[in-house]
Amino acid sequence: xxxxxxxxxxxxxxxxxxxxxxxxxxxxxxxxxxxxxxxxxxxxxxxxxxxxxxxxxxxxxxxxxxxxxxxxxxxxxxxxxxxxxxxxxxxxxxxxxxxxxxxxxxxxxxxxxxxxxxxxxxxxxxxxxxxxxxxxxxxxxxxxxxxxxxxxxxxxxxxxxxxxxxxxxxxxxxxxxxxxxxxxxxxxxxxxxxxxxxxxxxxxxxxxxxxxxxxxxxxxxxxxxxxxxxxxxxxxxxxxxxxxxxxxxxxxxxxxxxxxxxxxxxxxxxxxxxxxxxxxxxxxxxxxxxxxxxxxxxx
Amino acid sequence: xxxxxxxxxxxxxxxxxxxxxxxxxxxxxxxxxxxxxxxxxxxxxxxxxxxxxxxxxxxxxxxxxxxxxxxxxxxxxxxxxxxxxxxxxxxxxxxxxxxxxxxxxxxxxxxxxxxxxxxxxxxxxxxxxxxxxxxxxxxxxxxxxxxxxxxxxxxxxxxxxxxxxxxxxxxxxxxxxxxxxxxxxxxxxxxxxxxxxxxxxxxxxxxxxxxxxxxxxxxxxxxxxxxxxxxxxxxxxxxxxxxxxxxxxxxxxxxxxxxxxxxxxxxxxxxxxxxxxxxxxxxxxxxxxxxxxxxxxxxxxxxxxxxxxxxxxxxxxxxxxxxxxxxxxxxxxxxxxxxxxxxxxxxxxxxxxxxxxxxxxxxxxxxxxxxxxxxxxxxxxxxxxxxxxxxxxxxxxxxxxxxxxxxxxxxxxxxxxxxxxxxxxxxxxxxxxxxxxxxxxxxxxxxxxxxxxxxxxxxxxxxxxxxxxxxxxxxxxxxxxxxxxxxxxxxxxxxxxxxxxxxxxxxxxxxxxxxxxxxxxxxxxxxxxxxxxxxxxxxx
Numbered sequence: 001x002x003x004x005x006x007x008x009x010x011x012x013x014x015x016x017x018x019x020x021x022x023x024x025x026x027x028x029x030x031x032x033x034x035x036x037x038x039x040x041x042x043x044x045x046x047x048x049x050x051x052x053x054x055x056x057x058x059x060x061x062x063x064x065x066x067x068x069x070x071x072x073x074x075x076x077x078x079x080x081x082x083x084x085x086x087x088x089x090x091x092x093x094x095x096x097x098x099x100x101x102x103x104x105x106x107x108x109x110x111x112x113x114x115x116x117x118x119x120x121x122x123x124x125x126x127x128x129x130x131x132x133x134x135x136x137x138x139x140x141x142x143x144x145x146x147x148x149x150x151x152x153x154x155x156x157x158x159x160x161x162x163x164x165x166x167x168x169x170x171x172x173x174x175x176x177x178x179x180x181x182x183x184x185x186x187x188x189x190x191x192x193x194x195x196x197x198x199x200x201x202x203x204x205x206x207x208x209x210x211x212x213x214x215x216x217x218x219x220x221x222x223x224x225x226x227x228x229x230x231x232x233x234x235x236x237x238x239x240x241x242x243x244x245x246x247x248x249x250x251x252x253x254x255x256x257x258x259x260x261x262x263x264x265x266x267x268x269x270x271x272x273x274x275x276x277x278x279x280x281x282x283x284x285x286x287x288x289x290x291x292x293x294x295x296x297x298x299x
Numbered sequence: 300x301x302x303x304x305x306x307x308x309x310x311x312x313x314x315x316x317x318x319x320x321x322x323x324x325x326x327x328x329x330x331x332x333x334x335x336x337x338x339x340x341x342x343x344x345x346x347x348x349x350x351x352x353x354x355x356x357x358x359x360x361x362x363x364x365x366x367x368x369x370x371x372x373x374x375x376x377x378x379x380x381x382x383x384x385x386x387x388x389x390x391x392x393x394x395x396x397x398x399x400x401x402x403x404x405x406x407x408x409x410x411x412x413x414x415x416x417x418x419x420x421x422x423x424x425x426x427x428x429x430x431x432x433x434x435x436x437x438x439x440x441x442x443x444x445x446x447x448x449x450x451x452x453x454x455x456x457x458x459x460x461x462x463x464x465x466x467x468x469x470x471x472x473x474x475x476x477x478x479x480x481x482x483x484x485x486x487x488x489x490x491x492x493x494x495x496x497x498x499x500x501x502x503x504x505x506x507x508x509x510x511x512x513x514x515x516x517x518x519x520x521x522x523x524x525x526x527x528x529x530x531x532x533x534x535x536x537x538x539x540x541x542x543x544x545x546x547x548x549x550x551x552x553x554x555x556x557x558x559x560x561x562x563x564x565x566x567x568x569x570x571x572x573x574x575x576x577x578x579x580x581x582x583x584x585x586x587x588x589x590x591x592x593x594x595x596x597x598x599x600x601x602x603x604x605x606x607x608x609x610x611x612x613x614x615x616x617x618x619x620x621x622x623x624x625x626x627x628x629x630x631x632x633x634x635x636x637x638x639x640x641x642x643x644x645x646x647x648x649x650x651x652x653x654x655x656x657x658x659x660x661x662x663x664x665x666x667x668x669x670x671x672x673x674x675x676x677x678x679x680x681x682x683x684x685x686x687x688x689x690x691x692x693x694x695x696x697x698x699x700x701x702x703x704x705x706x707x708x709x710x711x712x713x714x715x716x717x718x719x720x721x722x723x724x725x726x727x728x729x730x731x732x733x734x735x736x737x738x739x740x741x742x743x744x745x746x747x748x749x750x751x752x753x754x755x756x757x758x759x760x761x762x763x764x765x766x767x768x769x770x771x772x773x774x775x776x777x778x779x780x781x782x783x784x785x786x787x788x789x790x791x792x793x794x795x796x797x798x799x800x801x802x803x804x805x806x807x808x809x810x811x812x813x814x815x816x817x818x819x820x821x822x823x824x825x826x827x828x829x830x831x832x833x834x835x836x837x838x839x
Contacts, residue, residue: 023569023611025600052571054615057444064600064612066570107433111426114437115444253444264599264611 001086003244004039007205008278009078009218011261016269018070024263026063027056027250028218030082030205036247039081046075058257060250081282084244090143095228100142103227104196113198113225115253122169122254123190129174136195143226146192146234147241153188154239159213166255181214181221182255184236188222189254198225200251202233203258205279207245212238217277218260223251247279311345312352312738316730319741323468323727325391336394336790343502344389349737352388355498356732359386362494368486368548384487385783386494387731391744391765398509398789401464401472401748402759404656407646409460409750410757412477414649416456416633420446430648431641435685439638441631443594445601449618453525453754456627459518459589460750464656466727473657473724475745477642479630481591484747484764485514486549489556491786492762507791509761515556517751517758522587524753525623533586535559536576538567540592540608550591564592569612574622587623588613594628637685640719659724664715673711673720677704680720682711697723726774729785731767743768745776746787761789 009028030038043051049065056062063078095103103109110117119125125133134152136145160178168176170190173183185201192199200223206215214220214237221235221242233242242248252258261275318327326337333341347355360383363369369381393401418425419436426433436442461482463475492511496503519535526533539550541563554561566577567585575582590597596606601614616622632638640661643654662669662680673680682694694707711718728741744765751758765785766776776782 021568023600025612050571054572054619057447062615064569064572064615066568066612068568107429108427111423111433114433118437257444262600262604264607 003084004282005082005084005247006280006282007080007082007247011076011275013074013271013273015072015267015271017267018072019265019267020070021068022265023066026261027060027258028078028260029061030080030247030249031060035085035087037083039083041080044077047071058252082247087243089241090226090229090232092141092143097139097141100227116198116200117193120254122186125190126171133191142197146224149188149191150234150236151239153184153236157184181219181237185220185222186254188236192224201254201258202248202251204246204248205277208279210245312347312349313345316739319728322725323466323470324741325727325729336392353737355388358498359388359494362497366490368490386491387767387783387785389730390786390788391729392788395790395792405462405748405750405759406757407655409457409752411646411649412633413455413457413752415645416630417454425648430644435637436632439632439635443629445614446629451627452527452623455525455752456630458521458625458752462748464746465724468725471657473659477634479634483546483549485749486552487784488762488764491784495786509789509791511760511762514760515553519557521751521753522589522625524756526586527620527623530586534584535587536562536585538562538588538590538592564608564610567610569610569616572616572619572621574613574616585622589625597628659721662720664711664718670715674708681723682707682718682720684717685719743774762787
């Protein structure tokens with residue numbers, strides 16, 4: 001069964017003083033893979049600046065624009081029609097626990113997946129937290145463990161946008177026990193990697209019809225590698241597996257590789273930015289869009 | 300002994316010279332007896348009286364101030380103070396044969412390191428074969444994801460390398476460091492030569508010293524050789540972080556001597572993945588950038604997001620092949636201290652050759668034999684943790700107390716994987732004029748060399764920066780910590796070379812590689828026996 005979604009990403013920035021020069025980059029395009037096809041994309045911006053693209057280090061398209069025309073408001077919109085296919089979930093028992101581990105411990109496998117096994121600012125977890133972290137039991141399959149980890153992170157943390165920010169690390173999340181989807185995901189990544197399971201950060205969109213946590217803005221979840229199967233998405237914020245309701249934009253080692261918007265501007269005053277998304281199956285999108293984008297704008 | 304010489308020995312600037320007992324002296328073999336390649340220069344210097352030489356030394360200082368060759372010091376007290384890098388008039392001399400060996404070794408090392416970087420950013424064969432441990436590379440903050448599966452134009456990463464060498468008391472050269480990011484110091488090499496010629500021209504012209512002033516043209520040719528495809532006359536620029544950078548003089552100097560624009564990040568912008576320079580005649584496309592800016596600051600879109608010094612979007616333009624950057628981003632993992640110990644293995648792996656230049660021998664405590672040696676000889680070794688930099692956690696055996704030695708024995712035994720040990724290197728010493736004492740004294744020196752790799756071209760500058768630790772007994776040669784420098788003379792092979800001669804009349808002759816060119820009122824002739832001549836029409 002196939003579902004067609006209309007995905008809209010919109011950002012609105014206002015500046016106290018005129019901006020004299022600006023360069024913006026967006027990583028908001030839905031990507032193409034086995035389970036999703038991008039049917040159409042349209043881009044627009046309030047400056048009528050020409051946009052251009054290049055692939056990021058992980059092969060995902062980045063949209064950029066540069067302008068020297070002075071402005072004090074800036075709007076950018078990406079609209080895409082994405083066809084999402086049914087996704088397949090892992091089946092237990094294809095490989096034995098020993099075979100799984102042999103693959104994960106293999107040197108060449110490590111080299112190929114090292115970007116998803118390393119520890120950096122976002123994913124490093126202090127030794128003091130190690131004893132309380134879930135670790136894979138000797139007879140537990142990778143998939144079994146990851147599902148347990150997904151529930152563990154979901155139950156450990158409370159969804160709260162207040163205490164954390166874009167730079168919050170897994171260590172801080174463990175201390176605060178609160179956070180948003182980005183924080184849930186970094187903690188999941190850190191623990192999975194401690195178990196030598198390659199795990200990557202995913203940024204994308206969530207069907208808003210289900211009223212799940214994190215669907216008002218761009219969502220984040222994790223993809224972990226299951227030997228014998230491949231990459232499977234886990235959403236610790238909602239304790240769900242990523243399925244046909246999850247529309248992927250990019251993946252990377254952590255948030256730093258996936259941040260949706262980056263910009264360098266030349267101006268003196270303060271700025272105010274807000275952005276929102278709208279994600280709906282196409283048949284109901286026509287009337288829902290208007291209202292939803294308004295109400296889901298985050299200041 | 301004639302009277303003049305006797306007077307020199309008592310009053311002269313070299314009279315009281317004490318040869319260091321435990322170090323190699325570059326100039327002297329025994330009191331009053333110098334190595335053959337220093338003989339001629341030594342004789343000239345002996346003729347100077349203290350007063351003469353002090354005056355020459357003042358001239359040299361003024362020459363640097365007048366050329367504006369200064370550096371700024373970062374420390375709080377003297378913020379913004381411009382200083383000159385002290386210059387010593389006694390040149391360091393390297394015989395042609397000795398240099399030929401060094402040059403071969405430096406090229407070998409730079410080429411192997413380039414292949415290493417190419418491999419690490421593509422198939423990682425050397426990691427698959429476990430010649431270099433993968434964790435060592437992946438944990439380096441200078442290993443950049445942005446460079447993975449990307450090959451720069453011409454396949455060159457370290458277009459400009461600064462290989463640091465020292466001469467040990469065993470008379471051999473050792474590589475101390477490979478600088479593959481933005482090695483600096485070349486402007487001093489060129490200005491030292493200018494100062495040398497200004498102050499002691501009569502002396503300088505008698506020697507067959509290899510030239511250094513072609514460096515800027517060689518650098519420009521290197522840049523042009525790696526221009527984006529289809530660009531016949533590439534626009535090259537030097538990108539500087541700005542006037543507050545300690546090496547700003549050098550950035551300006553190189554731009555000026557190459558005849559290319561000196562730009563800051565704000566002078567460039569990226570539009571549709573091409574780089575443009577803002578000029579009074581409108582935008583001008585830029586093809587090759589010699590950037591003297593660290594990776595972190597190069598592009599706020601790709602690296603440090605708050606960098607105001609870089610050019611947003613330049614990495615994307617680079618990876619599209621629309622601009623080239625020298626050096627390539629991400630070279631820093633390869634000149635890491637921990638990787639250094641593997642360079643001999645890296646050379647063998649990629650070139651199937653034995654390394655020509657010595658690495659300082661490194662004992663890896665994880666190996667049983669090495670571990671045993673380290674424990675027994677700790678007082679004569681430097682012990683370093685492999686994963687730390689900036690000189691933390693280091694033990695210098697001959698300066699450590701008994702307690703410290705015992706403490707390190709426990710540390711190393713508990714974590715053998717974490718420690719390496721190296722012999723304490725004795726930097727050679729060179730006669731250097733010491734102000735205040737007003738005489739020559741031995742001081743430690745090292746040598747920074749400069750190598751250029753371009754597409755199908757390699758160049759090692761025949762010369763370099765001999766840095767001198769001016770403080771007595773000090774081994775620290777850095778300019779910010781009381782270091783100075785010397786002109787470095789790489790001698791030409793006998794026979795090859797150029798002599799100019801004016802025979803008192805209006806005729807000048809020049810001999811080059813055995814051929815003589817004569818210019819005079821009778822016209823110009825070239826050749827050993829006048830085989831070719833271009834005389835004035837109608838002349839005899």
